Amino acid sequence: MADITKDQIADVLEHIAIMLELKSENIFKIRAYQNAARAMETFSGNIQQVVGEGKVAEIDGVGKGLAEKITEYVLTGNLAFYNILKAEFPPGIFEMFDISGMGPKKIQLVWQQLGITTVAELEAACKDGRVAKLKGLGEKTAANILKAIDDRKKHAGRFRIGEIAADAERMLDDLRGIEDVIRVEACGSFRRRRETCGDLDFLVSTNAPDAVSQFFVKHEFVESIIAQGATKSSVRWKSGIQADLRVVKDAEFPFAQNYFTGSKEHNIIMRQRALARGWTLNEYRLGPDASPKVKPLPVPEIRQEADLYRALGLDYVEPELREGGAEFKAAEEHTLPRLIERENLRGTFHNHTTASDGRNSLKEMADAAIELGLQYLGIADHSKSSFQAHGLDETRLLAQVAEIRAMNADFGGAFRLFAGSEVDIMKDGSLDFPDEVMAQLDYVVISVHNVFSMSEKDMTARIIRAMENKYVTMLGHLTGRLLLQRDAYAVDAPAIIEAAAATGTIIELNANPRRLDMDWRWWPLAKEKGVKCAINPDAHSTSQLQFLHFGVGTARKGWLTRDDVVNCLPLGKIEAALAAKRK
């Protein structure tokens, strides 16, 4: 069996959907491929196993036809249908989808009429007037395409939530300050606390829409105006991100809030549930369906989002869970979890000091933790093999342990530092410190920091071997990914989760917004297996302790409650949790 991951399957299905669009195939067939790609991305089981058991078609959104294609791809590493389809298109053509305003129809047009197959050729054809002469296009379209090509060069791609959160919060505050503004929300992927956002969506209810729109497009953040209408405006901020504003009447707010929060998949199911009750749902209202297929029920009054969920037979679904997956079944059966909140955290592990590559001293880190209202702080500087990060050898580590013990005496029980280490996992799965050194620590975080290019099988075996050491308390940043920067190394997450359950090892949710690793998609499986989570900021300075906010957002996306996260335990109870595996 080839080592095909579910992400690779999703990419292939997504790519097929794009090519079918270019061939002007049936739109619903295209959507079926897109749905199946989403189903793969959010699938939390072991796809190899499901293929082996012949149960692919049991996955929601995957039918007989796509199950056969997925099975062929997983078993052989190849998909004949995909290869044949791909051969019909020049490879550079797909890059044109990254140009805002270029969709399948225009790409097809410039390709068929002008023979354009790359973004560079498109740019040239816009400049020399050939694009403007095409039927259905014109001067403005050509100019807009040029602007979009230019924008793409400047602002490629998506933004990490850590890069945009401060500006977004500031905009929310500013919008709330406008006269006659009633309700304000940042919707979209930002509200759902996705790890990256392509844009920001602001929603305002007011009786003075013009004033709000004017304020938005003239805000100091704005670099250029993309579109401005009566109810919808789009701008590009100086930071590079696109920000959209929707202005609605207050009675419409809960519907718009729900609609613009998404996800798209979540919205589709919401609308289907409305139709099943003889209603139609859009971003403005819940109303009677013009041609109902069922005997319509009276339409209830909706004042806030929770009313809408109730009307559709659901408990309120927190935004973080609205990814179009298991949230509906749980909301129907009243089994949605009470999600963890920032205030539940009592302390945190995996933080660095000037002893390795941190910017603040032990004392400064402790003071900052106290300032944040934490009861304890774990220090886990790098081990000696991470020489690029000034990793500590045994002598320096034991000196730091002694310093921590002395400081704890001064805190007098109100606050505590825990002495740990972020120990490198060596290439063969052995650890950077011997057992007798780790035995002197309160806890041990283990992480992979080198030799990323191993096979999935070897990397998984490497990590599992390290987890089997009884002094290892928790596994740091599982995949080593740096969002929008460096891909995850190959590792079998379900196998790691199984091993964590078997060995009693905690898995870290690294809250650094560049990482947010382990990914939120795996936490429901970890929770099901009884694996505990530690939300750790991986702070290299006092200010980075604030990363805990992003970690809590990701934990909420992973359906975690305070009971699933060890650092919700108070002093007096956390000690036993850290020591449990050593017995």
Added chain:
DNA sequence: GCCGTTTTCGGCCCGACTGTTTTCAGTCG
């Protein structure tokens, strides 16, 4: 291509904005 509490055919979410048109197609979210 998927799916089913009027089921194996005939549906499949829907509105705003732009640019090119003169009533609509394309794109986006």
